[in-house]
Amino acid sequence: MGDLNRRMANEYHKIPEFFEKAVELRKGINSNTYRFFNGIGDGLSGITLDKFDKHYVMQIFNKDLEKRAEYLGIKFLSCIDAQYFIIKLRSSSDGLSLGHTQMIVLKDEPSSSETVVTENGRKFFIDCNDAVNNGLFLDMRDNRKKVTDGLRDGSTMLNCFSYTCSFGVYAATNGCKTVNVDVSRKILDWGKKNYELNGLDDDEHQFVQSDVLEYLDKALAAGEKFSCVVMDPPSFSRNKKSHFSAKDSFYTLIKKSLLLLEPNGTIFVSTNNSALSHDFLHSCLVRAAGDTQRKILAFNKVGQGKDFRGSGKVRESSLCGILAWID
Numbered sequence: 001m002g003d004l005n006r007r008m009a010n011e012y013h014k015i016p017e018f019f020e021k022a023v024e025l026r027k028g029i030n031s032n033t034y035r036f037f038n039g040i041g042d043g044l045s046g047i048t049l050d051k052f053d054k055h056y057v058m059q060i061f062n063k064d065l066e067k068r069a070e071y072l073g074i075k076f077l078s079c080i081d082a083q084y085f086i087i088k089l090r091s092s093s094d095g096l097s098l099g100h101t102q103m104i105v106l107k108d109e110p111s112s113s114e115t116v117v118t119e120n121g122r123k124f125f126i127d128c129n130d131a132v133n134n135g136l137f138l139d140m141r142d143n144r145k146k147v148t149d150g151l152r153d154g155s156t157m158l159n160c161f162s163y164t165c166s167f168g169v170y171a172a173t174n175g176c177k178t179v180n181v182d183v184s185r186k187i188l189d190w191g192k193k194n195y196e197l198n199g200l201d202d203d204e205h206q207f208v209q210s211d212v213l214e215y216l217d218k219a220l221a222a223g224e225k226f227s228c229v230v231m232d233p234p235s236f237s238r239n240k241k242s243h244f245s246a247k248d249s250f251y252t253l254i255k256k257s258l259l260l261l262e263p264n265g266t267i268f269v270s271t272n273n274s275a276l277s278h279d280f281l282h283s284c285l286v287r288a289a290g291d292t293q294r295k296i297l298a299f300n301k302v303g304q305g306k307d308f309r310g311s312g313k314v315r316e317s318s319l320c321g322i323l324a325w326i327d
């Protein structure tokens, strides 16, 4: 047996022990959906396991481990009570090719790939077979709460790059009027279903299919104002008209957001781009505030929840964000 195989065999042997520790660490999370196992932070590098109630998604980020995907999946599956279990092979995924991810379903009885989860009292539709994501970015759980806890009846939220509108659902259940903007109609329709699932009237909220920069210009021209802006762009994206890069666009996105923000408003900016940092986001915010004559009253640097153990050090988890209060 080669050195690598011997090391791996030793580590696989410890999977039940790693799981026991992982479960202990996640006690107290107010949700039936979270990252159940986060790579090296929980003992095994290159593997993550996301829990969506009794549905589980395992991701493998390493070519050698991918060769043993089914064996590893069966080992993981034997330690949990799963109704659905899928493995996604991510070693060649680079963000732009996530749609081509290879997937292996290990268990699909008695459930289909779809389920509903509850996070901090809000419900969300999940589809474990979606190649790109499953409907809810689990690493944002704590931030969804932090950003929306202070928003009450009468507040307004602009949720840019809204995906399935999870920030919007949190804000709307706190009594806010929300505008969700995303380039994908399919994703916005998923977001509308999430509103309905939470007993919210989607006619009282907006689901705008648009490029965010184009929307911001229109909103500025129309004199719109918001109490809170959420700006969580993808690292890169392409559409028919343009290429988008978070690094190149952050300053402009923040500047336009500040122009749309009411006095005493809040702005949340974040990125999963491991090449960007809190300092980068903060410098964009400071420059944009200076250029729009706005004052930053206070700000918090935020990251991921305790289920994303070892965050920031591995490719599979690297969220950084800033929540700021603006005069």
Ligand SMILES: C[S@@+](CC[C@H](N)C(=O)[O-])C[C@H]1O[C@@H](n2cnc3c(N)ncnc32)[C@H](O)[C@@H]1O
Binding pocket: 136, 137, 140, 160, 161, 162, 163, 164, 165, 166, 167, 181, 182, 183, 184, 187, 210, 211, 212, 213, 232, 233, 234, 237, 238, 244
């Ligand atoms: C990182 S996700 C946002 C996650 C979301 N903030 C959340 O927490 O659930 C990126 C989203 O941006 C959308 N998107 C990508 N490029 C866009 C653009 N130029 N304008 C508007 N939406 C865009 C994608 O369709 C995708 O839903």
